[in-house]
Amino acid sequence: MPFDHRELRNAFGCFATGVTIITTLDRNAEKIGITANSFTSLSLDPPLVLFCVADKINSFEAFEACRHFNVNVLNEEQVDLSNNFARSSDDKWDGIAHGVGRNGCPLFDGALATLECDKHAMYEGGDHLIIVGKVTDMSYDRSNGRPLLYFQGDYARLA
Numbered sequence: 001m002p003f004d005h006r007e008l009r010n011a012f013g014c015f016a017t018g019v020t021i022i023t024t025l026d027r028n029a030e031k032i033g034i035t036a037n038s039f040t041s042l043s044l045d046p047p048l049v050l051f052c053v054a055d056k057i058n059s060f061e062a063f064e065a066c067r068h069f070n071v072n073v074l075n076e077e078q079v080d081l082s083n084n085f086a087r088s089s090d091d092k093w094d095g096i097a098h099g100v101g102r103n104g105c106p107l108f109d110g111a112l113a114t115l116e117c118d119k120h121a122m123y124e125g126g127d128h129l130i131i132v133g134k135v136t137d138m139s140y141d142r143s144n145g146r147p148l149l150y151f152q153g154d155y156a157r158l159a
């Protein structure tokens with residue numbers, strides 16, 4: 001039974017999530033970054049996480065080809081950063097302060113947690129590609145603020 005996409009989005013959007021920026025490097029070592037709320041932890045042993053990348057976005061090929069990526073779990077003060085990486089643009093990285101992980105991919109100061117990953121597996125998922133990563137390095141700071149949330153198509157904060 002075909003569903004109206006707007007209706008599907010509305011239903012899916014009832015599931016509240018955190019917000020991440022996933023970063024990698026493309027074949028020319030250019031920085032790539034997208035805001036993603038499809039991130040989820042997957043396995044403790046081995047340590048696996050996953051996210052899903054839409055097949056229509058400019059960054060798709062870079063994520064499909066990459067060997068490493070980083071997950072930046074955003075705090076509630078990082079709405080502007082989230083918006084910046086939620087749009088298609090050539091100047092996404094202009095003026096954006098960031099560090100670099102051991103794997104060479106960008107990391108953001110102030111994130112609640114960062115996870116450096118080796119690509120572990122990929123699976124087809126309809127109009128998305130499911131990318132599984134094995135965590136090779138991580139950092140987190142429980143006192144570094146509160147999470148940025150996404151619910152029903154908008155940002156939200158913990159009450």
Ligand SMILES: Cc1cc2nc3c(=O)[nH]c(=O)nc-3n(C[C@H](O)[C@H](O)[C@H](O)COP(=O)(O)O)c2cc1C
Nearest residue numbers: 035036037038052053054057058059085086087088
């Ligand atoms: C809160 C939020 C969550 C998002 N989650 C995802 C996601 O999980 N996967 C995805 O492919 N795009 C997601 N997007 C959209 C991408 O961030 C956006 O399409 C991407 O930045 C496009 O960049 P590009 O065309 O330069 O690759 C999300 C956007 C927002 C605002």
